[in-house]
Amino acid sequence: MxxxxxxxxxxxxxxxxxxxxxxxxxxxxxxxxxxxxxxxxxxxxxxxxxxxxxxxxxxxxxxxxxxxxxxxxxxxxxxxxxxxxxxxxxxxxxxxxxxxxxxxxxxxxxxxxxxxxxxxxxxxxxxxxxxxxxxxxxxxxxxxxxxxxxxxxxxxxxxxxxxxxxxxxxxxxxxxxxxxxxxxAYSKYDRVKAGAEVFTQQEAKGYALFLAHCNTCHHEPLFTTGEFANNGLRVDTIYNDLGRMKVTGVPTDSLHFKVPTLRNVEFSFPYMHDGRFKSLRHVLDHYVEGLSPSPTLAAELSNSNSLTKDDRTDLIAFLLTLSDRDFCFDPEHGYPKE
Amino acid sequence: MVRSVAIFFCLLSGLQGLPQDRGRALRFVPFVNAGPLQLDEPLFLPDGTPATITQLRFYVSQIRFFDQGHIAFFDSSCYLVDAGEPKSLLIQADLPRSTHADSISFLLGIDSLNNVSGAFGGDLDPTKGMYWTWNSGYINWKLEGTCTKCTTVKNEFQFHLGGYLPPYFNAQQVGLKVKDEGVITVEVDVSKFFAQALLGGRCSVMSPGKDAVELAKLAASVFSIPSRGEE
CATH class of the missing domain: 1.10.760.10 (Cytochrome c-like domain)
Known part of the structure; x- marks a missing residue:
């Protein structure tokens, strides 16, 4: 025994x-x-x-x-x-x-x-x-x-x-x-989708505008297709960065850059591949008024849109629902303590 | 009975040479100007220009042995052959000595799948210096040295050939008729490469593209089976 x-x-x-x-x-x-x-x-x-x-x-x-x-x-x-x-x-x-x-x-x-x-x-x-x-x-x-x-x-x-x-x-x-x-994956947007929360009126309006104007490239739920596009940025004269064309050697890829996710976009300023825009307002102003003509400009941007200043404000209200504070402050993500 | 069988096999292996010759193998022998390549030693290019070769490394993968048109052996592994590492020049094939082969083929470089499937170890480990860090992909063929023709810093030339995306897929198939020997000697005559690579003052090709494909075809043409019976 x-x-x-x-x-x-x-x-x-x-x-x-x-x-x-x-x-x-x-x-x-x-x-x-x-x-x-x-x-x-x-x-x-x-x-x-x-x-x-x-x-x-x-x-x-x-x-x-x-x-x-x-x-x-x-x-x-x-x-x-x-x-x-x-x-x-x-x-x-x-x-x-x-x-x-x-x-x-x-x-x-x-x-x-x-x-x-x-x-x-x-x-x-x-x-x-x-x-x-x-x-x-x-x-x-x-x-x-x-x-x-x-x-x-x-x-x-x-x-x-x-x-x-x-x-x-x-x-x-x-x-x-x-x-x-x-x-x-735990932003207010996600909680709304799961039925646990609701958008404010302004956020809901912004979401509708997002679906109509942005979702093709910044496709939910990842808020990117992972594809590349020319989003109408003027070529930066200092970097002269032609983006994806340098990788593929294909002229139609000129000025194409990766479509970034919009999740946590509140925290990831400044924006664009060279960080030229300091705020989301500047980004939206670019899409409405600042597009630079180019043979490789994304087809989605070829028709001028008519987002009013109020529309842009509503869109930003929606974009802020993509902030995921649990993600940013997850203790499992931070500096490892011994 | 057991003993007699053992003796029989000993005799058999004796007939076939030393035990380590049991398998078949490829032995790469880098040559320049009809002599063995010595890294870092002064040499003259075919047109008489002084030069040195400091590094010759290339990948060999998808090795096939053919017997009358049929595949007798296929090895999906990738091998890094390095002129500065004598051990790397001999690639053992895991097949019996008795396997007949009248021709072989291999891919000079790494196929697309291995180029897009993340980190690998062994000869494919990125620490080997044969992986581009700024633009994903393996370097299939790396030849570096100095040549007075080159107007670069320290007269250096650098040919790093690679690329897996169409239309500039870089890896090249090499097919060779072989004599049916246990260890197949493959000569790598880099003078053939130089004769054209350095034309027009071209001293560095280090990204995928048209030039790299042209040079990769040239690199694939430097492999041959010696016509002599012995090395």
Whole structure:
């Protein structure tokens, strides 16, 4: 009898030790009514340990050449993971980039990344800022070597991936795991859709205007189609940024930029790929009065619209219902405490 | 009985050479000017221009062995061949020595699917320096060095060939008739590449496009099976 008890205890201890070594699977929950995500989780199953590792990497300036800039430098959780109040972002040694850092959310549904779609997979996105001389200015293989030399990371990689090997693949996949958890789906708009709240009269009017004028490109529930378009911005004479054409080499892609999500748009100012508009009012004024003619201008914008000043105010009232404070202040998204 | 079977197999493997020759393999031998390529050593291009080659790396994938038109072997793996890493020059094929093959083919580079499917490890790990960070995609062929013809900084030339999007899909099929040997030697004669690549002062191609496709076709043409019986 005693032997049996001891055996049982030993089995339990062994079981506990074994489960301690196994990363704990995390289910990816698709918000109700949303499409299937584009990310293939089969190649990178979410685990608590993988997400924790990715989060630590996201907040760690070891990724940059001068160990000062981390991902979060330009993607701050409290402002929907963008560099608030910076038209374009600055990287190591205060070098200034050429584009506005995009807000990070709902990345599992992204089919391409960056304003011009130059990156084709979430896993590979981090390579761009890490190696860009104006951002983190590092060599990726050197980042991996630095991680290997730390005391902390081999253990964190072991927890996430089963052994202490730190490879480029694992590092990128861990970062993806954390980023995939950044889901914003709990705004007032979402609660209204779920029947838990109602729009004010002004918000409802704005929503109707949104459906009539904006929803083709900023398609709900993600508030983007993920496609590229020329939205009538005058070419910036300093950056002379032609957007997607530089990636595809196709002239019809000239001045095409990624349609950004409008979720949390309240926090992600300034707006556009170069951050040229400081407020939502400026953005709407652009769409009504400021469109620059171009052979590649989006067909949706070719007919001038007649949004009155009041319409624009109502539209903004609706756009503010896309703010998701729970997302911005989610303790799981912030700087990881040890 | 067991013993006699064991002896029989020992004899059999003895007939077929050393045990490590059991499988078949591809051995890449980089050449320049009819001699083995030495990285960082001074050399002369076919037209007499002094040059050095500091790096030659390329991906080989989708290796196929054919026997009278039928596929006798297919390997879906991707291999990074690096002139500076002798071990990488030999690619073992997991098939019996007895398999007949009269021709082989491989893709010089990485196919579209592997270019759009996220992070991979091993030879495809982005730490290998064969992945573009600013514009997703693998570099199929990387040749770097110096040449007095180049008016670039330090006379450097850099050919990074890649791209998976149409119309500039970069990876090229290479097909070669082979003698039926255990280890198939494939010569990689980069002088053929230089003869045209550096024409007109072109010293750097580092993005997908028309030039990269043209040079990739050129790169695919530098592979050959030596006509000599022995290496």
């Amino acid at each position: 005693r032997n049996k008890v001891l055996t049982a205890i030993a089995a339990l201890v062994l079981f506990a030790a074994a489960t301690d070594r196994q990363p704990v699977a995390v289910e990816f929950r698709i918000p109700k009514g949303w499409p299937q995500p584009s990310y293939d989780f089969a190649n990178n199953p979410l685990t608590q340990e993988g997400i924790a590792l990715g989060r630590k990497l996201f907040y760690d300036p070891i990724l940059s050449a001068d160990s000062i800039v981390s991902c979060s430098s330009c993607h701050l959780s409290y402002t929907a993971f963008t560099h608030v109040d910076h038209a374009v972002s600055h990287g190591i040694r205060d070098r200034i980039g050429t584009r506005n850092s995009p807000a990070l959310m709902n990345l599992a549904w992204g089919r391409s990344f960056m304003w011009d779609g130059a990156v084709n997979h979430l896993d590979m996105q981090a390579l761009a800022p890490i190696s860009h001389p104006d951002e983190m200015g590092e060599d990726f293989s050197h980042v991996i070597q630095k991680l290997q030399r730390t005391e902390r990371y081999p253990e964190l990689f072991r927890r996430a991936f089963g052994d202490e090997a730190i490879t480029g693949e694992r590092m990128l996949k861990a970062l993806s795991q954390f980023e995939l958890t950044l889901i914003s």
